[in-house]
Amino acid sequence: MTAPTPPRLRFAPSPTGYLHVGGARTALFNWLLARKTGGTFLLRIEDTDKARSTDDSTRAIFEGLTWLGLDWDEEVVFQGANLERHRADAARMLASGAVYRCFCTSEELTKRREEAEARKEAFKYDRRCDLLPPAEVQRRVSAGEPHVLRFRVPAGETAWDDLVHGVITFPNKDIEDFVILRSDATPIYNHAVVSDDIAMGVTLVMRGDDHISNTPKQILLYQALGATLPRFGHLPMIHGTDGKKLSKRHGATAVGDYQHLGILPQAMVNFLALLGWSPGGDFDEVMSLEQLIEAFSTDGLLRKASVFDPKKLEWMNGQHLSRLPLEALEPRVTPLLIAAGLATADDLAARRDWYFTLLDLLRVRSRLVDDIVRQAGPYFRDTIEYDADAVAKQWKEPAVVRPLLAATRETLAALPDWAPATMEEALRALAEAQGVGGGKIFQPLRVALTGLGVSPGIFDVMVALGRARTLQRIADAEALLGTMG
Numbered sequence: 001m002t003a004p005t006p007p008r009l010r011f012a013p014s015p016t017g018y019l020h021v022g023g024a025r026t027a028l029f030n031w032l033l034a035r036k037t038g039g040t041f042l043l044r045i046e047d048t049d050k051a052r053s054t055d056d057s058t059r060a061i062f063e064g065l066t067w068l069g070l071d072w073d074e075e076v077v078f079q080g081a082n083l084e085r086h087r088a089d090a091a092r093m094l095a096s097g098a099v100y101r102c103f104c105t106s107e108e109l110t111k112r113r114e115e116a117e118a119r120k121e122a123f124k125y126d127r128r129c130d131l132l133p134p135a136e137v138q139r140r141v142s143a144g145e146p147h148v149l150r151f152r153v154p155a156g157e158t159a160w161d162d163l164v165h166g167v168i169t170f171p172n173k174d175i176e177d178f179v180i181l182r183s184d185a186t187p188i189y190n191h192a193v194v195s196d197d198i199a200m201g202v203t204l205v206m207r208g209d210d211h212i213s214n215t216p217k218q219i220l221l222y223q224a225l226g227a228t229l230p231r232f233g234h235l236p237m238i239h240g241t242d243g244k245k246l247s248k249r250h251g252a253t254a255v256g257d258y259q260h261l262g263i264l265p266q267a268m269v270n271f272l273a274l275l276g277w278s279p280g281g282d283f284d285e286v287m288s289l290e291q292l293i294e295a296f297s298t299d300g301l302l303r304k305a306s307v308f309d310p311k312k313l314e315w316m317n318g319q320h321l322s323r324l325p326l327e328a329l330e331p332r333v334t335p336l337l338i339a340a341g342l343a344t345a346d347d348l349a350a351r352r353d354w355y356f357t358l359l360d361l362l363r364v365r366s367r368l369v370d371d372i373v374r375q376a377g378p379y380f381r382d383t384i385e386y387d388a389d390a391v392a393k394q395w396k397e398p399a400v401v402r403p404l405l406a407a408t409r410e411t412l413a414a415l416p417d418w419a420p421a422t423m424e425e426a427l428r429a430l431a432e433a434q435g436v437g438g439g440k441i442f443q444p445l446r447v448a449l450t451g452l453g454v455s456p457g458i459f460d461v462m463v464a465l466g467r468a469r470t471l472q473r474i475a476d477a478e479a480l481l482g483t484m485g
């Protein structure tokens with residue numbers, strides 16, 4: 001038995017906006033399958049709509065794919081550069097009789113459509129130009145009369161075995177004789193796509209569900225051009241958490257927006273991979289790119305729409321943040337700490353070990369890189385801000401809290417070393433001597449040291465702060481509590 005030929009896949013975005021998360025998901029699935037099977041992942045920029053295509057969009061597509069790590073094989077194909085082939089393919093179908101010239105003007109067609117609508121009938125082109133005598137067609141062509149080329153849809157039905165949905169069948173009577181070449185000899189979308197997919201040797205077309213109605217037309221074109229059909233797979237739509245099609249209303253929908261919000265590319269890829277695909281069974285949702293490639297299979301493609309939940313993306317980001325090597329995390333955080341005025345590059349370089357330990361500590365409670373920066377203040381500043389809720393809750397009785405903090409400070413000052421185990425032993429002994437639970441010492445202490453109600457483990461916090469700053473901060477808290485009594 002010979003191994004199956006690896007597929008040639010492509011991502012074919014129209015550069016009319018930024019790289020949308022739906023497009024990125026389509027690109028990712030094609031890429032994963034190519035990398036899994038040893039196939040080829042091609043990129044084609046569908047820039048035939050000159051009025052709507054922009055260089056900025058093309059750049060955003062390249063940047064978005066590159067940020068996600070979805071590299072493409074072979075040269076990028078620009079659809080607009082293939083105009084001559086689109087015309088030649090159309091001419092071939094004209095010669096074989098698969099398409100015919102249509103001289104109906106758009107005004108005439110609009111009028112007929114409106115008349116049909118007034119009669120409450122669905123409008124479908126009535127093939128009147130297909131019935132013109134050949135001599136008349138010749139005469140009108142020679143006279144330079146503008147015309148389009150229309151595909152003559154044969155009787156019967158068009159079906160394919162969709163990779164996601166199984167067999168899909170369209171009765172051909174529901175498909176009108178569609179235009180493939182406009183009167184200015186530019187191709188219509190379906191024709192350009194088929195001509196390019198054939199030329200690029202694409203063997204599997206995987207794209208969004210919104211293209212299902214284009215597929216029967218494209219299959220008819222393949223047949224008319226005598227080309228081998230690729231397989232088709234239509235990926236389910238992506239909805240917002242309200243069940244509606246994902247749109248700007250749901251917040252950021254451009255991949256670049258998430259990049260700027262501090263989402264890690266590996267978290268974005270992981271999140272997108274699970275929109276419409278599942279490895280099946282019990283599985284760990286947090287996967288690296290390598291694990292995704294390993295697990296990916298078209299058998300796991302889901303039929304129903306998936307939900308884009310930004311909260312889940314943030315959670316996923318937190319998971320990847322905590323798995324990132326510290327060397328990779330550091331360059332993401334450092335510029336933000338500097339911009340926040342918390343540290344200088346020299347300061348961080350001078351105490352690199354301490355800084356890495358702090359990063360490791362702060363990332364545990366972080367979903368975004370910004371969360372790390374937000375929690376970092378107490379470790380860099382001489383004075384801290386006290387969170388009103390934390391103060392109200394943990395320093396409710398200043399007259400009780402203040403002497404406990406004073407005793408805590410004295411106990412810590414007397415420790416022989418500044419290690420978590422030593423601190424814990426001494427403070428637990430203090431709690432016992434004072435006849436209170438550990439929480440009565442640790443919670444007010446947390447507020448004293450960080451100003452916050454939640455923080456990393458209290459002993460780790462004290463190590464990160466160092467003895468002098470810890471003792472000073474407790475003394476500051478005592479002074480403040482003295483004014484509150």
Ligand code: GLU
Nearest residue numbers: 012013014046193207211
């Ligand atoms: N250019 C089309 C789009 O952006 C995709 C074409 C295709 O995948 O066949 O929706």
